[in-house]
Amino acid sequence: GQVSDYTGAAALLDDLPKAQWLLGDRGYDADWFRDALNAKxxxxxxxxxxxxxxxxxxxxxxxxxRSRIEIMFGRLKDWRRVATRYDRCPTAFF
Structure with a gap:
């Protein structure tokens, strides 16, 4: 369904590793989320x-x-597609 990412982030707040800061886009802008991060x-x-x-x-x-991180994940996904041969599978074309 159409669920925002930060609602799922609420479930992960307790398991966050120790970090100095958290980078997020505008979709994570919520006062309760900011307060929870500051509390940790x-x-x-x-x-x-x-x-x-x-x-x-x-x-x-x-x-x-943040853009560097987004670019890296995009490249990893591209290489995953090549490594698993999604581009060459006959099912991708039919």
């Missing part, structure tokens, strides 16, 4: 949603690193 000693680096009444401060320089 993790600094959220999440830009605020456009509909937010009060702007949220975040480290823009640190947030730019």
């Amino acid at each position: 000693g993790i600094e959220p680096c999440i830009p605020g949603r456009r509909s937010r009444n009060e702007p949220v401060r975040y480290d823009k320089r640190r947030y730019r690193r």
Whole structure:
């Protein structure tokens, strides 16, 4: 279904590893999520949603690193497709 990622993140909050900060996109912008991260000693680096009444401060320089992580996961998925031969399977074309 159409469920936001941060609702699933609520289930994982207790099992988060020790970290200094957490990078997330605007979809993770929720006050309860920010409060839970701060309670665990993790600094959220999440830009605020456009509909937010009060702007949220975040480290823009640190947030730019998120694109590197997204690119790496994209490349890993491409290599997985090649390694498992999804491109060459006859079922992919029929």
